[in-house]
Amino acid sequence: xxxxxxxxxxxxxxxxxxxxxxxxxxxxxxxxxxxxxxxxxxxxxxxxxxxxxxxxxxxxxxxxxxxxxxxxxxxxxxxxxxxxxxxxxxxxxxxxxxxxxxxxxxxxxxxxxxxxxxxxxxxxxxxxxxxxxxxxxxxxxxxxxxxxxxxxxxxxxxxxxxxxxxxxxxxxxxxxxxxxxxxxxxxxxxxxxxxxxxxxxxxxxxxxxxxxxxxxxxxxxxxxxxxxxxxxxxxxxxxxxxxxxxxxxxxxxxxxxxxxxxxxxxxxxxxxxxxxxxxxxxxxxxxxxxxxxxxxx
Amino acid sequence: xxxxxxxxxxxxxxxxxxxxxxxxxxxxxxxxxxxxxxxxxxxxxxxxxxxxxxxxxxxxxxxxxxxxxxxxxxxxxxxxxxxxxxxxxxxxxxxxxxxxxxxxxxxxxxxxxxxxxxxxxxxxxxxxxxxxxxxxxxxxxxxxxxxxxxxxxxxxxxxxxxxxxxxxxxxxxxxxxxxxxxxxxxxxxxxxxxxxxxxxxxxxxxxxxxxxxxxxxxxxxxxxxxxx
Ligand SMILES: Nc1ncnc2c1ncn2[C@@H]1O[C@H](COP(=O)(O)OP(=O)(O)OP(=O)(O)O)[C@@H](O)[C@H]1O
Ligand SMILES: [Mg+2]
Numbered sequence: 265x266x267x268x269x270x271x272x273x274x275x276x277x278x279x280x281x282x283x284x285x286x287x288x289x290x291x292x293x294x295x296x297x298x299x300x301x302x303x304x305x306x307x308x309x310x311x312x313x314x315x316x317x318x319x320x321x322x323x324x325x326x327x328x329x330x331x332x333x334x335x336x337x338x339x340x341x342x343x344x345x346x347x348x349x350x351x352x353x354x355x356x357x358x359x360x361x362x363x364x365x366x367x368x369x370x371x372x373x374x375x376x377x378x379x380x381x382x383x384x385x386x387x388x389x390x391x392x393x394x395x396x397x398x399x400x401x402x403x404x405x406x407x408x409x410x411x412x413x414x415x416x417x418x419x420x421x422x423x424x425x426x427x428x429x430x431x432x433x434x435x436x437x438x439x440x441x442x443x444x445x446x447x448x449x450x451x452x453x454x455x456x457x458x459x460x461x462x463x464x465x466x467x468x469x470x471x472x473x474x475x476x477x478x479x480x481x482x483x484x485x486x487x488x489x490x491x492x493x494x495x496x497x498x499x500x501x502x503x504x505x506x507x508x509x510x511x512x513x514x515x516x517x518x519x520x521x522x523x524x525x526x527x528x529x530x531x532x533x534x535x536x537x538x539x540x541x542x543x544x545x546x547x548x549x550x551x552x553x554x555x556x557x558x559x560x561x
Numbered sequence: 562x563x564x565x566x567x568x569x570x571x572x573x574x575x576x577x578x579x580x581x582x583x584x585x586x587x588x589x590x591x592x593x594x595x596x597x598x599x600x601x602x603x604x605x606x607x608x609x610x611x612x613x614x615x616x617x618x619x620x621x622x623x624x625x626x627x628x629x630x631x632x633x634x635x636x637x638x639x640x641x642x643x644x645x646x647x648x649x650x651x652x653x654x655x656x657x658x659x660x661x662x663x664x665x666x667x668x669x670x671x672x673x674x675x676x677x678x679x680x681x682x683x684x685x686x687x688x689x690x691x692x693x694x695x696x697x698x699x700x701x702x703x704x705x706x707x708x709x710x711x712x713x714x715x716x717x718x719x720x721x722x723x724x725x726x727x728x729x730x731x732x733x734x735x736x737x738x739x740x741x742x743x744x745x746x747x748x749x750x751x752x753x754x755x756x757x758x759x760x761x762x763x764x765x766x767x768x769x770x771x772x773x774x775x776x777x778x779x780x781x782x783x784x785x786x787x788x789x
Contacts, residue, residue: 272666470667473640474640476636
């Protein structure tokens, strides 16, 4: 392809946006609506997922080591736990450290626990984290069978419930994404159906005067690209603007360490990039589908 | 040179539109294709620019067998054949100039040559002064002139026309015929399907009559030969 031809395709694709005024408007609107829905949804979903991840990652297994265990026994237990493939991390916390943590966690009243410093009733613990939070239960059961693992705790009951809830939430999210994509495809393919009819003559004539399929596709490809990119402008502007303000407004109010918004940068920019890419794909896909039908020689 | 041998065409719905066509058209000839409605004239013409493929038989155009031509090579064939229709087939949103230039842009001609060539053919068809008009600002005859200009702008050896005067009043039709004669005089082969008895009987050329998908008559300087 010559530079002149590329220029011609660029020129034609841009002119064609103006010539097909209403169709252009309808297509851009379809992309805009779709991307706005997808964008808002992504922002909500990814933030929720972030909360969920934080909560999940907080789940840990506390292995209380039997008081009779010698240094060697402890090492052996550690090696055993380490050998479980799902285990990601294992930390040792002596009973003195445990007591300090306990005292700290009670704040003012904690000082009454100071009495125990002389005769510490707590045990040394291994704090175990699994690579996948959902493996917690399985790993905990296994550790229970090891010698010198006196007690194994991970918030039995609550953790199972938490994981179940998160799973349901994620499935709902996935369902919504799929539903949204279908709606988007429906919206756009409908717009295309109308566009096809308006453009069939153009394609017919191009073929008549000897245009190759490649040549015919180019301006449509570019036009689809412009439609997609133009359709992304409003959603991106709105989402960047709103997220910036919402983030600013909510940030000081969210004191719970688990419920934190993803910071504006880079998160909002990543969403913008996703929307640009999605817009371009939707636009190009739409116009390519509409041309293909008429290219069978 | 166009040469058809034992060309049969059955459409997917079972209609046999051509049944055993044998014909030779030499370079530079002017040929009318006549016959009753539904006889197969348009099908005959569509064979020549590979709009339809023959069911059997061979169609040679300048040494290439269209029956065996790959789909991907069809665009190249079309660049050597100009096609004109009853309904002009102009793009309503392009100006006269753009409609004609289109055929050259497609073959990646340089912008300089495009400009020169388009103005040349618009001059030939007498529409240089209306280059910036849109098709709906022109009369039917003028629109047909534009479509003729487009069909010859890349200097094809053959121009094929399916009832080019079908939508035009008699006076305008004569003007269009003058144009075809002019193009023919420059050495271009013209194959034209028509129902226009007066034109065929006045501007005498070779006449091929088709009925029921067969050539029933083929005369140099022939008559139209039907009543309507
Ligand atoms: N695309 C098609 N599919 C099926 N049948 C077709 C198709 N095109 C034409 N035919 C049939 O083939 C026969 C010949 O049609 P064709 O268009 O070649 O006739 P024609 O001589 O051009 O007629 P007219 O003078 O009315 O234009 C007709 O019976 C017609 O119904
Ligand atoms: Mg016909």
